[in-house]
Amino acid sequence: MERRKHSCALCLTVTLAGVVALPSGLSEGPVAAQSKPEREARPERADDSGLQVLPVRDSERYGRVHMIAGAGANITVQTTGRGIVLVDAGTADMAEEVLATLHGIASDKVVWAIVNTSGDADKTGGVATIAQAGNNILRGVNDPGAQVIAHENVLSRMSQEDAPVLSWPTDTFFVTMWTLPSFYYGDGIQINHFPRALTNGDSMVWFRRADVIATGDIFRTDTYPVIDLAHGGNVKGVIDGLNWVIETAIASQRAEGGTLIVPGHGRLSDRADVVYYRDMVTIVRDRMKDMISRGMTLEQIRSAGPTLDYDGRYGETTGPWTTDMFVESVYGSLIE
Amino acid sequence: MSGSGPLIVLLSFVAALLIPGVTSAQRVDVTGEYAQLFHEDQPERGPGPEVGDYLGLPINEHARQRALAWDASLLTLPEWQCRSHGADYIVRGPQSVRIWKEIAPVTRDLISWNAEWSRASETYREIFMDGRPHPPEWAPHTWRGFSTGRWEGNMLVITTTHLKESYVRRNGIPRSDWATLAEYVMRRGDVLTWVTIINDPVYLTEPMIRTTEYRLATNLNPPPFPCDAVIEIPRPKGAVPHVLPGTADPTVDFAAKYGLPVEAARGGAETMYPEYRERIRRWSASRSGDAAPRSADGGADERR
Numbered sequence: 001m002e003r004r005k006h007s008c009a010l011c012l013t014v015t016l017a018g019v020v021a022l023p024s025g026l027s028e029g030p031v032a033a034q035s036k037p038e039r040e041a042r043p044e045r046a047d048d049s050g051l052q053v054l055p056v057r058d059s060e061r062y063g064r065v066h067m068i069a070g071a072g073a074n075i076t077v078q079t080t081g082r083g084i085v086l087v088d089a090g091t092a093d094m095a096e097e098v099l100a101t102l103h104g105i106a107s108d109k110v111v112w113a114i115v116n117t118s119g120d121a122d123k124t125g126g127v128a129t130i131a132q133a134g135n136n137i138l139r140g141v142n143d144p145g146a147q148v149i150a151h152e153n154v155l156s157r158m159s160q161e162d163a164p165v166l167s168w169p170t171d172t173f174f175v176t177m178w179t180l181p182s183f184y185y186g187d188g189i190q191i192n193h194f195p196r197a198l199t200n201g202d203s204m205v206w207f208r209r210a211d212v213i214a215t216g217d218i219f220r221t222d223t224y225p226v227i228d229l230a231h232g233g234n235v236k237g238v239i240d241g242l243n244w245v246i247e248t249a250i251a252s253q254r255a256e257g258g259t260l261i262v263p264g265h266g267r268l269s270d271r272a273d274v275v276y277y278r279d280m281v282t283i284v285r286d287r288m289k290d291m292i293s294r295g296m297t298l299e300q301i302r303s304a305g306p307t308l309d310y311d312g313r314y315g316e317t318t319g320p321w322t323t324d325m326f327v328e329s330v331y332g333s334l335i336e
Numbered sequence: 337m338s339g340s341g342p343l344i345v346l347l348s349f350v351a352a353l354l355i356p357g358v359t360s361a362q363r364v365d366v367t368g369e370y371a372q373l374f375h376e377d378q379p380e381r382g383p384g385p386e387v388g389d390y391l392g393l394p395i396n397e398h399a400r401q402r403a404l405a406w407d408a409s410l411l412t413l414p415e416w417q418c419r420s421h422g423a424d425y426i427v428r429g430p431q432s433v434r435i436w437k438e439i440a441p442v443t444r445d446l447i448s449w450n451a452e453w454s455r456a457s458e459t460y461r462e463i464f465m466d467g468r469p470h471p472p473e474w475a476p477h478t479w480r481g482f483s484t485g486r487w488e489g490n491m492l493v494i495t496t497t498h499l500k501e502s503y504v505r506r507n508g509i510p511r512s513d514w515a516t517l518a519e520y521v522m523r524r525g526d527v528l529t530w531v532t533i534i535n536d537p538v539y540l541t542e543p544m545i546r547t548t549e550y551r552l553a554t555n556l557n558p559p560p561f562p563c564d565a566v567i568e569i570p571r572p573k574g575a576v577p578h579v580l581p582g583t584a585d586p587t588v589d590f591a592a593k594y595g596l597p598v599e600a601a602r603g604g605a606e607t608m609y610p611e612y613r614e615r616i617r618r619w620s621a622s623r624s625g626d627a628a629p630r631s632a633d634g635g636a637d638e639r640r
Binding site: 052054067069239240243246251253254255256257260266267268269270271272273275276278279282283286287290304305306308309310311312313 | 396397398399401402405410415416417418419420459472473474475476477478479500501510512513514537538539563565573574575576578580581
């Protein structure tokens with residue numbers, strides 16, 4: 001119960017527990033737990049419970065799109081006619097399980113194309129296994145080996161890093177927007193390249209009839225953007241990418257629903273979720289830009305806690321991508 | 337009381353069980369239209385809270401920093417317009433509510449209680465009573481969340497997950513999308529009491545508890561609220577209004593306005609409890625004759 005009188009200097013908010021007897025159902029459980037609650041396990045992280053399939057669209061009007069979670073990175077699955085178009089392929093060790101899951105989604109179809117949103121191993125690791133099980137629709141439905149489509153910088157990076165040849169893109173593009181026609185792919189598919197986002201090879205994939213955007217890791221709900229300066233990343237490109245999603249997506253009503261967003265990692269989202277994330281990245285960028293303009297060093301900026309208000313939600317102190325690493329990547333972006 | 341009283345009660349109970357359609361699971365019918373009663377927190381629920389007033393909220397340093405950076409102009413961005421209140425906030429908001437039942441057409445089982453507030457959500461809240469599980473973690477989050485309910489005696493107990501980020505106070509105090517919501521709804525005659533308990537591992541150090549009361553008002557009809565975003569203020573593309581650290585601290589202004597120590601305005605779990613009043617009394621006594629505000633523990637307030 002919240003009681004306050006602003007005309008009184010002693011105005012206070014008083015909890016229900018403090019002023020009235022609780023119904024029996026309230027005296028147990030959350031109300032009684034007045035000590036600081038233990039931090040729950042991060043709900044957005046994959047566990048070992050296997051793959052999960054979420055229907056994203058399933059109608060005559062919009063087509064069929066699913067999201068597979070738990071394969072290392074989210075996989076977007078569009079089924080059409082006799083074929084399947086994937087956005088990203090998960091890690092190598094999950095590839096067989098992904099194939100089995102695809103069979104469960106559409107047992108009469110094979111993979112025709114895989115679009116990779118980046119060259120990261122959690123997106124491309126499963127390509128070799130999954131693509132080999134598919135067919136190339138442009139060369140005939142019985143031609144083995146699905147198309148693997150990505151920006152040319154993805155191919156450059158994978159070839160330089162000695163990634164398995166069978167996981168390399170078979171079809172690359174070098175423009176900022178590439179399209180796949182609905183006649184072959186079941187939907188008009190628009191691929192937008194963001195030249196300097198997390199790396200120099202990031203793309204987003206927009207299924208225009210289904211009204212679904214697969215963002216790759218430019219948008220994710222589990223951690224701060226993983227900006228890879230060494231591979232051409234920059235916080236400005238990340239913000240540009242997020243703003244493109246916000247401009248492109250259309251909410252259904254009351255700023256919610258409508259265009260659905262499959263993030264690189266985390267839960268199925270909509271435009272409003274991207275807005276929250278864009279706000280966060282923009283605010284952190286603005287703060288650090290201001291601090292740099294006042295002559296603060298990286299260490300001074302770290303000590304000032306430019307991400308403090310978001311660390312409880314996105315921050316990490318250990319693991320492959322810590323808050324310190326994110327701050328350093330933004331700093332590196334801004335002093336270029 | 338005559339000696340036949342207990343027998344009459346017993347017979348009435350048995351008769352109720354024999355009436356077709358009466359089940360032991362549904363003890364109370366909460367169906368109806370209800371008007372908000374504003375005897376609690378009217379300034380906050382009507383005109384809105386003051387900027388810098390975090391008093392009485394069990395917030396942590398992350399929430400406080402987020403609020404200090406909040407700029408009300410954020411709400412003028414087209415992508416921020418038309419948004420619904422979160423399920424936890426709308427119960428406390430200024431809107432009337434309509435509650436009705438969704439009944440399975442064949443079995444006549446209760447599928448859900450539905451609750452609709454004006455300006456509340458993309459659609460009404462469904463509180464599923466049919467035992468269905470909550471969606472997987474990867475499913476979308478919405479401002480209304482996903483709710484299931486059960487009866488505990490005469491009390492409807494609701495559990496809500498899959499909430500989108502929202503706020504516990506409309507002055508920038510956030511509530512994260514990892515929060516869960518427990519609600520307890522009780523009807524006593526024409527009065528409906530709705531308890532909300534927010535557990536937020538990101539921004540709250542303790543459960544945030546509120547009770548709100550409504551009164552049955554069958555002449556109410558929550559109106560439609562169509563909304564279309566517009567450009568209210570021309571801005572550079574991608575601009576997000578916010579307050580840079582160190583440039584302003586609205587808690588100082590709020591504390592000065594009401595003669596409070598700044599630390600009280602900055603909130604925290606301790607400011608919820610009655611014993612905090614004693615700290616403020618000591619603070620008030622310590623500053624008598626001293627123009628410089630001090631913190632509630634009697635020390636000099638360096639934030640001033």
